[in-house]
Amino acid sequence: MLKVLLIAGALWLGMRLVGGLTTVVLRCTNPLRKRCRSGKTLCLTFDDGMDPRYTPKLLDLLAEQEIHASFFLLASTAAQHPELLRRIQKEGHTIGLHSLNHQNQILQLPHSLWMDFRKSMQILTDLEAKPAYYRPPWGHATLLGLWLCRRYRLKQVLWTVIVGDWAKDASVDGLCRKLRSQVHGTAVICLHDGRGTGEAPLKTIGALERMIPYWKEEGYVFETISEFLEEHTD
DSSP states (O other): OHHHHHHHHHHHHHHHHHHHHHHHHHHHTOHHHHHTSSSOEEEEEEEEEOOTTTHHHHHHHHHHTTOOOEEEEOHHHHHHOHHHHHHHHHTTOEEEEOOSSOOOGGGSOHHHHHHHHHHHHHHHHHTTOOOOEEOOGGGOOOHHHHHHHHHTTOEEOOOSEEOOTTSTTOOHHHHHHHHHHHOOSSEEEEEESSSOSTTHHHHHHHHHHHHHHHHHHTTOEEOOHHHHHHHTOO
């Protein structure tokens, strides 16, 4: 029995070490960095949604500013709020997958991760959504996760700017300062419209209410991740 436990523990540890290494390699080879070296194009991307408390407010702001963004959705929330999914699609935003329930790939067993993709894609297909992009929760990836992306024809997309807007202690002023300091030229910005603590998504929206007019004055243009990747194909 002890031998079995030791073997199981070694396999568990090995899988996580390989997942950690895969994540490091994925981030170090992030192709978005090369594409974001120059220019003034911004891709606003939103993870962890949809949330009926925050996503409609965000969509209202984007519509008012005539901006199309990219939403990396949790398939479970899409199943719960199909009307929000339809609105996102109708208003011209790009849909991406962000897993079923925001589980970390490195901590998932292979069968669990396989079912995560399978259930997620089935839900979105049933809702007539056809995502072409995938962002792993926390940006953590495994070899199996990379293979499943290829199997489901999903292009994995990370980010070049992330400001911790999900945190309980985030503030509108603080987020604006971080965005001003980190955005210099073209960027793929990772923000959140769900799952934040202390109503964090409201602070994200508040920051964007200030930053979008500022970016426009600075000459920035906005694209969805699909527009950006098609335009900047190597």
